[in-house]
Amino acid sequence: MIRRIKLPDLYQAPGYHHATITDATQFVFLSGQSPLNARGDLVGAGDLRAQTRQVARNIATALAGVGATAEDVVHAVIYVASADHGDLAGVSSMLRESAVAAAFSSASTLLGVAQLGHPGQLVEVDVTAALT
Numbered sequence: 267m268i269r270r271i272k273l274p275d276l277y278q279a280p281g282y283h284h285a286t287i288t289d290a291t292q293f294v295f296l297s298g299q300s301p302l303n304a305r306g307d308l309v310g311a312g313d314l315r316a317q318t319r320q321v322a323r324n325i326a327t328a329l330a331g332v333g334a335t336a337e338d339v340v341h342a343v344i345y346v347a348s349a350d351h352g353d354l355a356g357v358s359s360m361l362r363e364s365a366v367a368a369a370f371s372s373a374s375t376l377l378g379v380a381q382l383g384h385p386g387q388l389v390e391v392d393v394t395a396a397l398t
């Protein structure tokens with residue numbers, strides 16, 4: 267069971283819940299999903315949209331590889347190497363409209379950061395899923 271809750275005394279932000287409760291017996295902590303393809307090549311150098319699409323594909327692949335789906339995600343942190351609010355909002359919107367959109371209805375955080383782990387990397391997403 268996974269229960270997502272919007273708390274009435276907090277800002278009612280669209281798209282995600284304030285808290286996620288689960289009675290899961292196992293959790294899956296995915297390493298940060300970056301815009302690298304299976305060969306380890308950066309996809310979409312300098313292209314925020316292309317990198318976000320690759321990250322969404324990688325999230326779906328990683329979840330499937332451990333027997334989970336986007337609906338099993340209980341927490342996500344989205345990192346965008348930008349101080350521009352439009353860039354952050356754009357990445358968030360793309361992820362919420364992607365094949366793994368359900369992952370971002372749980373408790374989530376969106377951060378603008380100075381730099382990520384690979385040269386030219388603009389997006390990374392940290393995901394935790396609950397297996398029941």
